[in-house]
Amino acid sequence: MSALLEVEAATKVFGGVRALDGCAIEVAEGGVTGLIGPNGSGKTTLFNLVTGYLKPDGGRFRFAGQDVTHADAGKLYRKGLTRTFQQARVFPHLTVVENMVVAGGYSWRQLLTARVAKADRARACELLAEFRLSHVADLLASELSYGQRKLLEFAAVLMSSPRLVLLDEPTAGVNPVLIETMERHIRDRNAAGVTFLVVEHDMGFVMRLCDPVIVLDRGARIFTGSPADAQRDPRVVDAYLGD
Numbered sequence: 001m002s003a004l005l006e007v008e009a010a011t012k013v014f015g016g017v018r019a020l021d022g023c024a025i026e027v028a029e030g031g032v033t034g035l036i037g038p039n040g041s042g043k044t045t046l047f048n049l050v051t052g053y054l055k056p057d058g059g060r061f062r063f064a065g066q067d068v069t070h071a072d073a074g075k076l077y078r079k080g081l082t083r084t085f086q087q088a089r090v091f092p093h094l095t096v097v098e099n100m101v102v103a104g105g106y107s108w109r110q111l112l113t114a115r116v117a118k119a120d121r122a123r124a125c126e127l128l129a130e131f132r133l134s135h136v137a138d139l140l141a142s143e144l145s146y147g148q149r150k151l152l153e154f155a156a157v158l159m160s161s162p163r164l165v166l167l168d169e170p171t172a173g174v175n176p177v178l179i180e181t182m183e184r185h186i187r188d189r190n191a192a193g194v195t196f197l198v199v200e201h202d203m204g205f206v207m208r209l210c211d212p213v214i215v216l217d218r219g220a221r222i223f224t225g226s227p228a229d230a231q232r233d234p235r236v237v238d239a240y241l242g243d
């Protein structure tokens with residue numbers, strides 16, 4: 001399998017903090033890759049650089065064989081690289097179905113004037129049905145539970161027909177039933193050809209779903225390999241898994 005995403009020597013400094021320090025990772029096309037590491041090891045910062053939400057202080061980024069080091073978030077989104085946020089980001093004052101339609105590339109003005117193609121509305125409704133959110137389609141996103149908001153954010157990301165989805169702690173604060181649902185959706189979409197890179201602290205979830213696993217510590221990669229090998233690797237145990 002070829003690498004869909006290649007990151008070389010990514011560096012990001014905030015004041016005196018080197019959040020990322022020459023970090024290199026590769027994400028193979030077609031897989032579910034896990035990204036783990038202690039709090040503050042740079043996982044979210046790496047997502048922010050890869051998706052164009054923050055500018056790197058150094059490093060090179062390639063997506064689908066193209067150099068995207070200087071691409072902004074909108075451009076990457078249109079190329080098929082998208083992400084969710086550690087704190088789910090949805091538009092609270094739009095309804096659930098409107099959130100989906102906006103994620104599909106429509107402006108608020110088009111929403112207001114109802115100039116949304118039937119096909120796109122239908123696709124939004126289909127995805128909501130798949131995510132069992134049809135019954136809340138006309139509620140404001142602000143009326144959803146925390147877990148439902150995370151599901152909505154995930155469903156909305158799929159409106160753009162992405163090739164690579166970065167999920168930042170998809171199960172944090174989510175109840176066990178929704179965790180299972182989330183896991184099923186990742187598997188289904190992966191089987192349909194979508195590649196995932198997932199930051200997650202729940203090691204059970206990582207062991208079941210992710211291979212390979214990349215481990216970050218202090219802004220750099222310290223391990224890449226199977227989840228079973230990660231659990232046996234002394235550096236990984238020292239940095240993250242042992243207490």
Ligand SMILES: Nc1ncnc2c1ncn2[C@@H]1O[C@H](COP(=O)(O)OP(=O)(O)O)[C@@H](O)[C@H]1O
Binds near residue numbers: 045
């Ligand atoms: N916007 C920011 N401003 C200042 N420091 C930041 C910012 N974002 C992250 N950091 C710092 O960078 C380091 C890595 O953070 P982060 O990427 O959020 O780690 P993780 O997601 O692995 O927990 C931490 O020390 C954090 O405090």
Ligand SMILES: [Mg+2]
Binds near residue numbers: 045
């Ligand atoms: Mg984080």
